[in-house]
Amino acid sequence: MRKTKGAFESDISKAITQWEKDYLGRGSVSVKSDILRDMIIVSLQGVLTPAEYSVCETKEGMLTIKKTRSELVESGLENLKEIIFTISGEKVKSFHTDISSRTGERVMVFKLYNDLEKLITGDF
Structure with a gap:
């Protein structure tokens, strides 16, 4: 039996949550993934720590936290691309x-080379 779009989205959310715990040391409060055409859009809630919220109260602090958090995620990008490929069979373009x-x-937005939504639903 073929996997449903919802099953793919759920698997991606679970895998990214596990990646966060393994790679970043903690997971977000909730993760929701959506497959839309050739994109996988992942929304993560509760990413920042209480200390980071405090630092974000100043413009300089906010820019520092955004930059640091971006660098952390980017440093694990190859793992994230591998997760997407393993679950979807599609390579990440950007x-x-x-x-x-x-x-x-x-x-997070993963742009793929192919329209994954069409491939899953068979709606050509």
Whole structure:
């Protein structure tokens, strides 16, 4: 039986949560993944620590936390690409991410070479 789109999205969320714990030392509060055409969009809630929120109260602190967090994620990018490939069978063309210092939410966008949504649903 073929995996559903929801099953792919759930597997990606679980794998990224595990990657966060293994690589960054802690996981976010919640992770939601969505497959949309040739993109996998991952929304992570509760990424920042209480100390990081405190540092983010100044503009310099916020920029420092955003930069540091970006560098941490980028340094593990090959692992993230491997996770996406293992689950979806698709290679990552590009990766984009940003974090909100106000809400503590991170968004990751994996741009793929092919339309994964069509491949999963068979809706050509």
